[in-house]
Amino acid sequence: xxxxxxxxxxxxxxxxxxxxIGSTAARFAAKxxxxxxxxxEKRQEIGSPVRCAEGISLTWLDxxxxxxxxxxxxxxVKGSKLxxxxxxxxxIGKELAGDEVGGVLERDIFDKEMAxxxxxxxxxxxxxxxxxxxIKENGKVTGVKAKKMGEEFEIHADLVIGADGFESQVGRWxxxxxxxPSKDIMTCFQYRMVDIDIEPDYTHFYLGKVAPGGYVWxxxxxxxxxNVGLGxxxxxxxxxxxxKDYLDEFIDSHEGLKKGQAVDMVAGGVSVGHPLxxxxxxxxxxxxxxxxxxDPLTGGGIANGMKQAKIAGEVAAEAVEKGKVDEDFxxxxxxxxxxxxxxxIWRNYMAKEKAVELSDEEFDKIIDALSEVDLTxxxxxxxxxxxxxxYPELVESFKDMx
Amino acid sequence: xxxxxxxxxxxxxxxxVGACPENALFLNDVALEVNENCIExxxxxxxxxxxxxxxxxx
Numbered sequence: 502x503x504x505x506x507x508x509x510x511x512x513x514x515x516x517x518x519x520x521x522i523g524s525t526a527a528r529f530a531a532k533x534x535x536x537x538x539x540x541x542e543k544r545q546e547i548g549s550p551v552r553c554a555e556g557i558s559l560t561w562l563d564x565x566x567x568x569x570x571x572x573x574x575x576x577x578v579k580g581s582k583l584x585x586x587x588x589x590x591x592x593i594g595k596e597l598a599g600d601e602v603g604g605v606l607e608r609d610i611f612d613k614e615m616a617x618x619x620x621x622x623x624x625x626x627x628x629x630x631x632x633x634x635x636i637k638e639n640g641k642v643t644g645v646k647a648k649k650m651g652e653e654f655e656i657h658a659d660l661v662i663g664a665d666g667f668e669s670q671v672g673r674w675x676x677x678x679x680x681x682p683s684k685d686i687m688t689c690f691q692y693r694m695v696d697i698d699i700e701p702d703y704t705h706f707y708l709g710k711v712a713p714g715g716y717v718w719x720x721x722x723x724x725x726x727x728n729v730g731l732g733x734x735x736x737x738x739x740x741x742x743x744x745k746d747y748l749d750e751f752i753d754s755h756e757g758l759k760k761g762q763a764v765d766m767v768a769g770g771v772s773v774g775h776p777l778x779x780x781x782x783x784x785x786x787x788x789x790x791x792x793x794x795x796d797p798l799t800g801g802g803i804a805n806g807m808k809q810a811k812i813a814g815e816v817a818a819e820a821v822e823k824g825k826v827d828e829d830f831x832x833x834x835x836x837x838x839x840x841x842x843x844x845x846i847w848r849n850y851m852a853k854e855k856a857v858e859l860s861d862e863e864f865d866k867i868i869d870a871l872s873e874v875d876l877t878x879x880x881x882x883x884x885x886x887x888x889x890x891x892y893p894e895l896v897e898s899f900k901d902m903x
Numbered sequence: 904x905x906x907x908x909x910x911x912x913x914x915x916x917x918x919x920v921g922a923c924p925e926n927a928l929f930l931n932d933v934a935l936e937v938n939e940n941c942i943e944x945x946x947x948x949x950x951x952x953x954x955x956x957x958x959x960x961x
Binding site for chain 2: 543544545552629631633648666667668669670673674679680681683686688689690735738741743744745766767768769770772
């Protein structure tokens, strides 16, 4: 960091947001040759408080050069169980789900570890520092206005990476995009519970009106501990009921949960939309939840975001080296992340758009049909074909997806 | 200010910030600020997981 005077800091690449996506983008920028990478994080502590359900797959860690570790993976699971409103149940095993099963993280430890990996590459972190606006010159983003412990100053950078999560403001201040449509917003609440009776080797998903437009999750963190939470589509919230109310009702109705204790509460929002047409402009690249690459079907943001962040960091390094920090050059980033992620996000988005319309009876039939077949692959197409055999009328409205 | 924040309830999670169509909310760690861009649409009130927000004067 080069401090011009008290009021301006200069760096090569500025990353706004010190979550795992920001740290990963910063790490790969530094690793690929950028000397002066700065991450600003508005919280005083990276990773805390946790704002995540913590369930992830474990198949992609190699791709972003992370070694699996018990430090941040609290529990591994064999598979997932899906429940429909009438109690129909299906199990997805490891060999079957591929990307979809794996482990339950300790997100606070994971986020800190991602910052450590970036720090080892020479990335600087500035905590309790919030971006309050974007600085633009002739249409190009050249930095941000920032505030650290009451002190206001500017940070100038060749290139800004916006990794500021679901509530991202960097892209909106810069004029890159507008708000998230309310139908694509999930509002979520979770307890970490102990002294509960669940099958700890599986993640559990409850579908239907228990969480309209979303689902209830139970992600085990030990034999008698789990994250128990839900997401509800903002448009389908019923009157004065909050997500917390829905969750309290669910727990009261669940034999294995109602005797347990909540030792932690988490709230948050997730966007479950489709990818934006553009996540770059001159001087600015957006990444992760802020670029809306969350898997729209599961609401998971870490895997897609970190894969995208690696590409962002690599392209940022190339751009800084060549002095080409413009939207034209950033097409390399757009092309690479879209090649890697976009097909699946779109497919899952279309599936989500259908799923949010399903009634409890339809979920009962779908899970019933799936529980009777031995799926060899867990794709939307395979699921639809399996359901079609038993309930052809149910698949009518999905036909365009087959 | 047109949106009132109940800081006793607020979990500073940012769900309201992402839900706001006017970018009128700013969450600085634990402090939620509402600016003059607010159009009182109520999406933040609806999107809050713990009902910490209300429209002012209500």
